[in-house]
Amino acid sequence: MGRNITCFSFSEFALVFAVLAVLLFPSSNGQLQYSEVQTLFTVQRILEYPSALSGWSNRSNFCSDFQSSSLTIVCSGASVTELSIVGNKGASSGSKLLQNFSVSYQTLSSEFSIDSLFATLSQLPSLKSLSLVSLGLWGTLPTRISLLLSLQVLNVSSNFLYGYIPMRVSLLRSLQTLALDNNMFYGHIPRWVNSLNSLSVLNLGNNALNGSLPSTLGTSKNLKVLILSRNRLSGGVPNLSGLVNLEVLDLGDNLLGPKFPALGNNLVKLSLQRNLFTYNIPSQLASFDRLESFDISLNRFVGPILLPLFSLPSIQYLNLSGNKLTGLLPVHMKCNAKLQFVDISNNLLTGVLPTCLRNSSSTTVSYSGNCLNNTSKYQHQYSFCSNPALAAIPPPLKKKTSSNKLILLLGVAGGIVAGAVIIGFLMLVLFRKCKAPNSRRQKTKVITASAGFPPRLLSNS
Incomplete structure (x- = not known):
């Protein structure tokens, strides 16, 4: 009898332990609670049944059945923590600023409501990562976005979203990644960006943002990736040397300049192409040991080319083309064996193409439009590159202002x-x-008086 009681107690303990394990350590592939399943179906309807969600049904196990490049759902217990949907309605380029209405075959229909979409998504309280890419979303980011308080990742790139970046985004205090690239946002870059203390990735590229960069960017200590390329940004770049974690900086295709920005030396990728930067390339770049990609093409840089760039320990991509860089390239200049691409074309360089660039089969090298000797590619005469006017450093801004x-x-x-x-x-x-009038009246009186005298008297006088 006592033996049976012992067995029964052990079985009961095992059952209780199993229940506690499920409650305390829920399976990431468990079934969703009914309310969240219905929320996902509502999202499917609002997004007008994209092909990425075509396999959904009442029998679907949303936490395990759908893992692909176009759809990812991650669950914790009975709640959705990650939702990633990638469509095929990529944002168009050029004149795409068509506000307040849809565009056939590119955006969702005129019945679409982005406010309803985010109101529905707010019913997923555990949602930490949200990616809605190339789905044809259009409209302004609604204020309801601040209801997604658990969000750590927000990616709505390659859509047709427009308007100002709403301040309500600053209420998402856990946000680590904010990707709004390839849309139609306009206005200035928000000054409140530095209030997102956990933000490590900020991608606002390819929008219509204008104005100067806020100085608060330089205090976003946790930023690792900052992409602001292909906008209408202008003016100087604030001091970013305090961003010790910054690894990727892309400011290309803007109107920024003229001074080279102050940067930390932990950068891995630096792109400043197609701007208005002038003056010399700073010698401090010779200490950027982690730099793999460096692009300053199509600017107005002058002065001697910085030779240590070619031998940086990690450098693989180097584009210095379309500037006014001068200097004699030494034959036996050192190059990093990892170099895969070098473009020094359309500058004012003299000498000969260095051996490490001429004899490398693993490196693509472009060098036309200089004054180099012993090359088969188009080169200017030496006198062209020795013209002081072409290589002149522009006057300081203060002098220009005084004049x-x-x-x-x-x-x-x-x-x-x-x-x-x-x-x-x-x-x-x-x-x-x-x-x-007074002169005329006096002259008339004289003539009239003379007319009263006989002609003989006038002749005697």
């Missing part, structure tokens, strides 16, 4: 003098007009 002020003052003074002359001339004309 502008002097010109302005001279213009104002000249305008005042010219105005005084015109006013004086007009007063003279008016004065003469006022005197003219």
